[in-house]
Amino acid sequence: MIPKLMQSIALPATRVEASRRQFLLGALAAGTGIAVGFRLLSASPAAASETAEESRPHAFSPYVTIDGEGKVTVLSSQFEMGQGSYNGIATLVAEELDADWSTIEVKGAAGNIPAYGNIAFGGTMQGTGGSTSMSTSWERYRKAGAAARTMLVAAAAAEWGVDATEITVQNGILAHPSGKSGGFGEFAAKAASTPVPADVKLKQPSNWKLIGNAKLKRFDSARKANGTEQYTIDVKLPGMLTAVMIHPPVFGAKAKSFDASAARPIKGVLDVVETPRGIAVVAEHMWAAIKGRDAVTVEWDETPAEKRGTTELMSMYRDLAGTAPAAFARKDGDAEAAFAEAAKVIEASFEFPYLAHAALEPLNAVARMNDDGTLEVWGGHQLPDVYQKLASDIAGVPLEKIRLNVMKTGGSFGRRAVFDGDVVAEAVHVAKAIGFRAPVKVQWTREDDMRAGRYRPAYVHRLKAGIDQNGRIVGWSNHIVGQSIMAKTAWDSMVQNGVDPTSVEGANNLPYAMPNQMVGLTTTDAGVPVLWWRSVGSTHTAFAAETFLDEVAEAAGRDPVEFRLSMLEPESRHATVLKLAAEKAGWEKPLAQGRFRGVAVAESFGSVVAQIAEVSADGNGGIKVERVVAAVDCGLAINPDQVRAQVEGGIGFGLSAILGEEITLTDGKVDQGNFDTYTPLRIDAMPKVEVHIVASANPPSGIGEPGVPPIGPAVANAAYRALGKRIRVLPFARSLNA
16 A cells, blocks of 8 residues: 555656546435445556445445535545645536535545545555645546436436436526426435436536636635634534643653653643653643643653754765765766766755744644544544554554544645654544543644654755756756655655655656756665655755756856756747746846846646746845746646645745745754744745646646745746855755855
8 A cells, every 4th residue: 555655656747547447436315415426446456346335444435415405515535734625626526516606515535445545646545645636536526526417417307207408407406498497405315316327428628617717716715714614723522631742852762751740730730641652741721731741751761862963964964965876866878978078067066954844733633432432533634544544553443433534724735644643643542541531632832843743854965067068968967865755664665776756856857858867866864754845855856956957057158048948848848837937027028127037947746837036135145035927837727716826825835945944953852943943934025926827628737736846946046146146055044144
C-alpha cells in the first residue's frame, strides 16, 4: 500500500484517466432517498476484487445521497483543508445531476477503500495530497451525478406514465411538457428502487452550467465568512475533557520519569498520564490543562536525541555539496567534459532552511468510546484509513467499530498527511489511559506545533552551467544536499538507487533543451523530523534552477524570457504560460521609475505556472513586492475562481516563506515558537496579483500547490535588478541583512 502511494506522489504529472477504471458500485435506499456511487475497478486489483460486502469492515458508502426533502449530499473522498476540494467535487455532481446549487451539501467520507481509494495513490488507500483531488474525481463524481439523475427521471416517468426522454431536469426540478413537475425529494425513494444504469452519458461541455462557471459561488463561503463552519477545534461533546501533551525538548529524547504532584492540585486538572507518545495532562478545560502542564517536571533521557543546531547542520551540508554526489537522479551526456570546453562557466550555491507548516488551526483530535463499543474519532483525517487502523490497534477495538468523523481543517499544507497519525494517535492513547471514561480532545498549542512539528527539509544546492560562444547552455549540473522525507521510514522502499524522488522533483525534469545535464543527490542524516510541505521538492528545486538560470542568461547577454523560450518547444505548456505571463505583465514595455521585474516558470503536480514579479526597492536595502502576474495551465478549470484563489494563496504562502520564514535550532532545540518569531507574510506585504488561466480542454490537473514554486525565483530575480544582489540564502531577510 505505502509503496504505491509514494510512487504516485513521486510522479511529475498526476493527470488521471479513470474512465475505463470505473464501474457502477450500486444504489441503495437511504431512508426515503437514494444513494449512488462508483468505484474504481482496476486502480487496485485487490480492492477491485471486493464487493461492497467483502470490503467490510469498512461500511459501504456512496458518493451522492438525496433525501426525501430533496437535499443533495455529496460524500467526498477528498479531505477539505481550505483548498476547495469539497466545492470542486460538488460542482461535478451538481452539474450532471442538474441539481439546485443551493441544496448542495458536502460531507467528508471515510472507511471504504474500494469506494474512496485515491487512484493517483494506486487506489489502495484513501488520501488527500499531491494536488490530486480534482484529477481523481473528475469522471467518477460526474458519473455518480449522472446516474442519480437518470434514476430520478426513470422514477418520475413511471409515476407520471410518460416517456423518460420527455422529462427535463433543471435546478432540482423534474418537469414534463404536460405540466407535471416535482422536486428531487418527491422521487428519491422511488428512484432508489429503479435499475441502476450500467453506464451513463455525460454532458457535452457546451451544456455545462456550473463547470467552468467563473461566477459560481462556493457553497460554503457564507458559513466560513460568518464563523459558523465547524472544525475539530469547535467539537464539544457532553462530558468532554481536554488534554495537552508534554513533548520532548529535543527530537529523539525520551521521558525517564515525571513528577505531577504540583499539577494535580490545580483546579480543573483531573489526571496526568503517560502514553507511548508522551505525558498528557487531562483537565476540564484548556486553561487548566496548560497550567497543569506548566507544573509538571520531567526528567529526560537525551542520549539518542539530535542535539546539533542548524548552524552545524548547514555547515555540514555546504561541505558535502563540495564533494561528489552520493547518487544521481539524472545524468545525460558528459557535463564535466562540457564544462571543460565551455566558453564560460557559471557557478552558484543556494541554501534553504527548515520550514514549518504553520497552519492556522493547530493539530487536534477527539476520541470517544460509545456505549455500543464503537470508538469515534474526530479530526482532520488526511489519511483516514491509516488513522482508522491506528485507532483500532491502540484502542484494541475491532476495525469495523472505528468511526471517523472527517472534519474540515484550518490548513494543513502537508502537516496532517503523516503516517504515524501523531495527534490522532495521542487522542486515542489518552482516552485509553483514562479508561475511556470520557471523551477527550487533545489540543496542541501553536508552540507545540512549531517546536514538535515536522518540517520542510533544509537543503543546499550547488549549481554549475557552461555556455558556448553563442550564449547557449552546453552543460548543467545541480548537486542537492539534504534530508530525505522517505528514507528510514515506512516509505523507504521508494528511495531508489539512493534517490528520494521528493528531494529532486523539479530539478531532474527541467523542461529546457540542455545537453549534458547532471542532477546529483547527497542525502544527509539528521534527527530533525521532516515531512512534505506544500509543493514538496519544487519549493527549493524551482528556486535554485530558475534563479540560477537568470544568472546564466545574464552571463550569456540574453533577455531572461527570451532565453527560456529559446530552450522550450514553441507550443509546449511551459512556453504558452511563459508567453502569456510576459504579455499580461507587459514584459516588453518599460517599467515605471523604481520598479523592477523578475520571471520564473515551474511545473509541479501536473500543472505549469509562470509568474512575473514586479518589485520596488524600499530604500533600506530591502524590497517590496508590488505586483505578480501569473499564467496557469492546470488543464480544464472546473472552478476558475477557485483556481485563481489557489494561485493567489500559493503566491502569498510562497512569499511568506521566502521573505522571512525559517525554523532554526540551537543545541537541538527549535528557536521559534509562535508568529512573533516565525513571521508569515503580513497583509500589508501582499502584492497585487493577477491570474490568467490558459483555456484547456484537457482533464484537470492539480492547482493546490503549483502556485507556490515560481514566486520565490521570480521575486529573487526582480530583487537582483532592484538591488544588484543575488539572493542565494533563504529567507530573504537573512540574505538582505547579511
